[in-house]
Amino acid sequence: MAILTVVIGIIFVLLLLSLLATTIMELIASLFHLRGRNLTTALHNMLASSDKSAVLLTEFKSNSLYRHLSQQYSKGTQGPPSYIDSATFQSILFDIILKGEGIDQLKDKIDTLxxxxxxNVLNQLLRDADNELDHFKEKIEKWYNDVMDRASGWYKRYIQKILLGVGIAIALVFNADTFAIYQRLESDPQTLQQVVALAEDFTQTQENTLVRAVDPSFEQSLESLQVLVNNQINTVKSPLGLGWSNMDFSGYGVYDWLAKALGYLVTALAISLGAPFWFDLLRKFVNIRSSGAKP
Structure with missing residues (x-):
C-alpha cells in the first residue's frame, strides 16, 4: 500500500504539470490560430487538390456564411473559423456549386467543377444516394465528418508534439525530475501524506472544472483552471523541492547529470500524454486506495 501511495503522489504531480501544459498549449493554439489552420488544411484537401482548382476553395471561404463564422482577430483582421459543422459545409458547398441556379442543375454543375x-467524389456520393437529393446531402455531411475525424487525428498528433516541447520547458523551469520526485515522496512520509491528501481532494472537487477546461470552447473555465493549477503547484512546490532555489550540484558527476536529464525527459513525456490521461489514472488509483484493494 505504501508503494501505491507514492504512485498516487507522482501521478498527482504529473497531473498538475500536465494541466499547466494544457493552459500554455491553449494560449499557443489561440495565438497561432492552430485549429483554424487545421480546418483550412482539411478544406483544402477536400476542395482544392490542385492549384487550378483553388478557385473553388477561395469561393468557399468568400461565402457569407463562412465569413460569418470566421474569427475576429486584432486590428480588424479575420481568420478561419475553428470549426464548421457538417450541415453548414453542405450548405456552403451547394451554394458555390449551383451559383444561384436550380437544384435540377446540380449534376451538370458537378461535372463542370x-x-x-x-x-469524382461528389459523383460517387450522388450515385450512392440513388440521385435522391436528401440522401445526397446526408452523404456529403458524412463525407465531411469522416474528413474532420481524420483532421482531428492530425491535430491531436501535432498538438502532442508541441506538448512534448512544452513539457520539456516545464520540466526544466520547475526542475521537475520524476526520479527525484519519487525519491522525495518515498523518503518523506509527511510530504507524501500532504500530497496524497491534495490528490484525493482534487479528484473529489475538481472533476467538473477539468472536464470543462480541456474543452477549448470554455475560455472562462480555462482561466479558472489556470488559477487552480497555480495554487496547487505552489502548494506542492516547496515540499517536493520543485524549483532551483535549494539545488546544490557541487557533488554531481556525469552519471548524476545523465540521470537528471533522463528524469526531465520522463516528466516531459508524461506531460505529453495529456491531463485527461493522468486524471483518469489518478482517480482509479485513489479509488483502489480508498477501497483497500491491491492494484
Missing part, C-alpha cells in the same frame, strides 16, 4: 478529385 475544376477539381477532378472533388468531382
Amino acid at each position: 475544376p477539381d477532378e478529385d472533388l468531382k
Whole structure:
C-alpha cells in the first residue's frame, strides 16, 4: 500500500504539470490560430487538390456564411473559423456549386467543377444516394465528418508534439525530475501524506472544472483552471523541492547529470500524454486506495 501511495503522489504531480501544459498549449493554439489552420488544411484537401482548382476553395471561404463564422482577430483582421459543422459545409458547398441556379442543375454543375478529385467524389456520393437529393446531402455531411475525424487525428498528433516541447520547458523551469520526485515522496512520509491528501481532494472537487477546461470552447473555465493549477503547484512546490532555489550540484558527476536529464525527459513525456490521461489514472488509483484493494 505504501508503494501505491507514492504512485498516487507522482501521478498527482504529473497531473498538475500536465494541466499547466494544457493552459500554455491553449494560449499557443489561440495565438497561432492552430485549429483554424487545421480546418483550412482539411478544406483544402477536400476542395482544392490542385492549384487550378483553388478557385473553388477561395469561393468557399468568400461565402457569407463562412465569413460569418470566421474569427475576429486584432486590428480588424479575420481568420478561419475553428470549426464548421457538417450541415453548414453542405450548405456552403451547394451554394458555390449551383451559383444561384436550380437544384435540377446540380449534376451538370458537378461535372463542370475544376477539381477532378472533388468531382469524382461528389459523383460517387450522388450515385450512392440513388440521385435522391436528401440522401445526397446526408452523404456529403458524412463525407465531411469522416474528413474532420481524420483532421482531428492530425491535430491531436501535432498538438502532442508541441506538448512534448512544452513539457520539456516545464520540466526544466520547475526542475521537475520524476526520479527525484519519487525519491522525495518515498523518503518523506509527511510530504507524501500532504500530497496524497491534495490528490484525493482534487479528484473529489475538481472533476467538473477539468472536464470543462480541456474543452477549448470554455475560455472562462480555462482561466479558472489556470488559477487552480497555480495554487496547487505552489502548494506542492516547496515540499517536493520543485524549483532551483535549494539545488546544490557541487557533488554531481556525469552519471548524476545523465540521470537528471533522463528524469526531465520522463516528466516531459508524461506531460505529453495529456491531463485527461493522468486524471483518469489518478482517480482509479485513489479509488483502489480508498477501497483497500491491491492494484
